[in-house]
Amino acid sequence: MIRRIRCWFRDPLFLLALTASLLACAVQSGELGSSDTQHRLQSSHAFWTAEPPVFPQEYPEFGVHGREGKLQSWYGLGQSILLLPADVVGTYLEQLPAFANYNGNDPSVRNIFVSYTINILVSVLTSLVCFRFLRQLCFGVKQAVAGVLAVLLATTHLHYTQNMMENNYIFLLTLTGLSYQYEWLRTGKRRALIIGSSAFGLNLLTRLTTGMDLLAGALFLLFVLWFEGIRGRAFWNRCRTYMAIALPVYALFGLIDRLYQFYRFGSFFNTYVSVIAREARLRNPGLPAGYPFETPFSVGFLGALFAPQKSIFLFDPLLILMLLLAAILWKRFNPVIKAYVITTCLLLLAYISFYARYTVWSGDSAWGDRYVSTTVELIALVAIPLLLRHRYQVGKLIWILGIVLLAISTLIQIASLAFWLPLELYQMETPGNPTFVIALRMKNIVAFVLGTMDAWGLSNQAMTRDLWDYLHITTWNFLPFLLRRMGVAPAWAVNLAFEVWSMVLVALASVLWQIRRVLPKFSDVS
Structure with missing residues (x-):
């Protein structure tokens, strides 16, 4: 059984499928x-x-x-x-x-x-x-x-x-x-x-x-x-x-x-x-x-x-x-x-x-x-x-x-992936805000990390019209953060979600590293 598992972890196709599953698991909200x-x-x-x-x-x-x-x-x-x-x-x-x-x-x-x-x-x-x-x-x-x-x-x-x-x-x-x-x-x-x-x-x-x-x-x-x-x-x-x-x-x-x-x-x-x-x-x-x-x-x-x-x-x-x-x-x-x-x-x-x-x-x-x-x-x-x-x-x-x-x-x-998409749509309702969504998203990420959303003019009245939307667009768009933000799930469940999410990210990085180790053994020729 151990030998079979080792073979799997030397198989690029298995590693790709495992990467896809871990990646999809990591990004879910x-x-x-x-x-x-x-x-x-x-x-x-x-x-x-x-x-x-x-x-x-x-x-x-x-x-x-x-x-x-x-x-x-x-x-x-x-x-x-x-x-x-x-x-x-x-x-x-x-x-x-x-x-x-x-x-x-x-x-x-x-x-x-x-x-x-x-x-x-x-x-x-x-x-x-x-x-x-x-x-x-x-x-x-x-x-x-x-x-x-x-x-x-x-x-x-x-x-x-x-x-x-x-x-x-x-x-x-x-x-x-x-x-x-x-x-x-x-x-x-x-x-x-x-x-x-x-x-x-x-x-x-x-x-x-x-x-x-x-x-x-x-x-x-x-x-x-x-x-x-x-x-x-x-x-x-x-x-x-x-x-x-x-x-x-x-x-x-x-x-x-x-x-x-x-x-x-x-x-x-x-x-x-x-x-x-x-x-x-x-x-x-x-x-x-x-x-x-x-x-x-x-x-x-x-x-x-x-x-x-x-x-x-x-x-x-x-x-x-x-x-x-x-x-x-x-x-x-x-x-x-x-x-x-x-x-x-x-x-x-x-x-x-x-x-x-x-x-x-x-x-x-x-x-x-x-x-x-x-x-x-x-x-x-x-x-x-x-x-x-x-x-x-x-x-x-x-x-x-x-x-x-x-x-x-x-x-x-x-x-x-960082925020739920309506964030920029709400922000663009403010006259003068840029419509270059990608640049606005990068600015939002930096501002959220630094805690300067208000100071940089990235918060507006439109964002607060719907409380459900407001709570979703003002936190990282991943399940553990969303559970914590909404405040409905018990603390133990939120903590467990963070632990599992962290383990998935570590596993994803490990599998990508394994792919990097395995690939040199294969030829570029079909």
Whole structure:
């Protein structure tokens, strides 16, 4: 047994999975991170209890009327399915005698259980699939491990590991779809194509716009075939096989989505966006005719690229590195890398263009532009592996620039965890406060450490409008600090939470050090 454990701790894949689990555990606040996810959890709860998916007091801020006038959530089915098992277990845990005297929702036992289990699960699976896909792209073990760690620590994936929106789940499913469909292309295994297509299908249940990810998966395979010179009958035979297997899978998930839509709103053919728009116009006839797609295209398109509060280049600097490497090394890329880079860049362009006219093109209360950040992470996935592979071809200047961008991106993502996101949104209500969110976050961290929030003008009246929000945005956004701040949990539980959190951080540092020790034994060649 001891020998087996020692083998595990020399296996990079096991160490990556352990790193992902410890990292996800360390960054949790115990809250779900957004009202969107809380509403999706309530939909999960409504599946198996007598509670409604939307409470009457939440309307009209949230919810729309569906069949028989019943209030319904306007979100897709996907994340609610993911949350369902944890919701069942968490609900029963909350009812145990041990928690009888814990009567707060700050955070609730159910939310703590859901956030920890689901975020750890998604993080571990993501690390495994990222490693698998990078190895499929012919990166060596060192390069693949570095790529996975870069995604986990140096992209917005880290922020959404703490704040459980749909982003990381969509990223996992999209990458799984790409990996298994590519396996089918190489091996002809129909089982792999079914798994990959099912992953894309689950994405459709999560957010309908991930139909673009589905199309990107097919486009990736077409580009691979094209760049590798596959033409004629061989090309068309692959296309026919793909359609014969993938299209029925997509149709099945599309049917599930439509049945859920009919169950809620009595129609197979509309979307919840159209239902929201219709009901919003009934309440407010003065809304623009194109609502909720009334934003000028240039505002949303250029905003995603350059707005200081949402720019994808500011929140994910590894995107800059990837575009730079593509410009310098394009002729050195193998056909599969070329296919992947073109596909993901086209997917990013499609997402930015689609959401450019949306009424909240920026994703509203989110770290960066949450509607497009998942695709940015897909592009950034190969940045560090490519930098390592072509270190001597790019020259010393680009190598140093790449390391600097990696360090800056890591710092930005760690800073994103420090406070609950609405802090900066409240602060920006004060005239004259900067809209450069990242700089404001750094200033908040320094001011909080020094105790100079008031002196530096970082406190305002808006922050105190909602007591629940005020308590959450004025403490470090990690479970032990939140429990202490809310003052509901007993002292022994708070102290225990700090002890466990400290041990997790030590374990995480130890595993990262072990990875550093183990990796030199592996070759950079696939």
